[in-house]
């Protein structure tokens with residue numbers, strides 16, 4: 357398949373692994389095995405030396421996972437990818453592989469809670485310095501990236517306040533200083549945004565979210581621009597830290613990928629309808645959605661994304677207690693962490709995913725304690741709006 361000239365929708369169903377399906381099953385089988393048998397010691401020798409394409413042990417390689425890794429690399433326009441047990445396994449392994457004692461990481465101030473904890477509290481225990489700054493204004497980023505800076509890290513759009521970071525501009529600055537850029541593309545997915553094409557070195561995903569799309573797995577993927585780096589990440593870090601994905605998870609993610617484009621279009625259509633409804637509601641103070649022209653990140657999002665995604669956050673004109681009452685009043689929206697599922701979900705970051713932040717820290721990173729985050733699912737948007745409307749009416 358000529359992947360360069362084939363559309364995303366086709367690649368997400370067919371790309372990769374053409375010659376590795378011994379029984380011609382239309383759907384690639386799940387290779388649910390820990391080990392692979394060798395014909396002889398000579399065959400084992402050749403496999404250990406990477407002289408054959410064969411397999412040793414699923415913690416290192418597995419045909420189901422290899423197909424997922426090939427497909428993800430093609431969809432993100434990378435050279436190769438590595439599947440992990442979770443998004444955090446992917447993020448922690450990538451950062452450990454790129455940083456050593458004495459180095460420094462610079463990250464955008466707003467990050468998913470566990471990533472923030474890893475960068476702010478765990479990496480410093482291994483001698484890695486960290487600075488969290490606001491990438492929404494990169495006018496002085498060039499001065500801040502020093503010789504010690506080996507990684508520049510951000511999500512875009514960010515979780516949960518949908519900041520949009522100019523990927524190409526940050527990559528230009530980092531490249532000039534010799535730092536690697538790692539982008540968390542979980543919210544946008546490769547259907548809407550491909551950071552490697554804009555200059556990033558590594559893309560990480562919580563595949564738990566839109567790649568799965570059905571809220572039934574935990575998984576992660578890191579896609580690299582450089583094949584040798586991906587190989588080092590796989591055999592030097594994933595394999596040794598042991599954060600390997602189950603082949604069953606890999607198979608479910610391959611299934612999820614087949615409908616990614618369809619789902620993302622629908623998530624976006626619903627999200628836009630909800631964001632527009634919220635924007636005109638008198639009890640809503642601010643809506644965070646890059647698809648709204650009023651959003652500060654709208655122009656950058658339009659330039660680097662082909663769609664704005666399915667996540668919407670908002671602040672009410674009211675108290676913290678009222679924001680909690682609103683969340684408790686929602687019925688169709690399920691109160692749960694995670695995102696990207698068919699079901700619409702609501703969460704209260706300050707009370708849930710970002711509960712590690714103090715009130716001061718929340719404001720310092722561009723959040724508010726009463727912000728509400730919605731993962732807009734695939735139900736009809738009119739029904740979603742009816743639910744939000746009745747919940748808003750409860751707070752009067």
Ligand SMILES: Cc1ncc(COP(=O)(O)O)c(C=O)c1O
Pocket residue numbers: 442443444445468470471511515540542543561562563564574575576694
């Ligand atoms: C943007 C983002 N990155 C990374 C993660 C971590 O992924 P996982 O839960 O699959 O480890 C999450 C989880 O919510 C997330 O929202």
